[in-house]
Amino acid sequence: MKFFLLFLVIFPASEIGLFLLSANWIGVLPTVLLIILTGFLGAALAKRQGIEVYHKVQRDLQYGKMPGDAILDGLCIFIGGMLLLLPGFLSDIIGLLLLFPATRNRLKPFLSRRLKKMSEGRRVKIIK
Template sequence: MWIFLAFALVPLVEIGLFIQVGGAIGLWPTLGLVLATAALGTALVRSQGARALSDLRLALHDLRDPTAPLAHGAMILFAGAMLLTPGFFTDSVGLALLVPAMRRALMRYLARRVQMASFTVGGAEIRPRQGAGVIDAEYYEVEPENAPEPPPSGWTRH
């Protein structure tokens, strides 16, 4: 139902905005403004997308959670689609998504509304534990006193 409303209302809003802006500044300046926002948006999406990809690579390299860089990349991709769609409403949504503070605010909002049930890594399904906490402990390794030395692995020379 929401998708139907979006596909019905967004074109109507865009038509209304084209009429209003075109009436205020004229046809050619309106078309020039639409083309300029598409060009500006493409350049911004390219630079921000490269930064998001770099952040994702760094997160994967450092074995950190890649959720935030992936979400930023998805929102930048969506912003690019909005900026390439002709219209003032879609351009404003696309430009808003290119602001990092706006993306972080949207991520916080979505994080409160979305709960992960499970995910799969390498064929293994992982489910979050309910009520799992951090256990702070100290440890030391116990070595048997008279343990025999393990046989050579075959990878070393004697």
């Protein structure tokens, strides 16, 4: 919990610092336009990938497979899309990492272990 509170202070402060650096480097208007552009591009990319994952879940269910991997992809895409909609360069970078399949596939094992650990610690209840 201490780390979460520390994160709530450091992350926004870092975003503000990057906004100021960007405004000094490329100007205020280009910085604002860049933030808006990443929001729109992130929403479009998340929508497209979300539809692909939805179809993958349907295929898995048709063939009688549990769509665990596809659901984890969907979770990553949802979080990545939300991060891209937030104004900020750090959140955009993390959001893009979660949206691109190559980097998402590298992050999924960590996320899977984390979710499993949370469910074993009874912080998350998985209903079967």
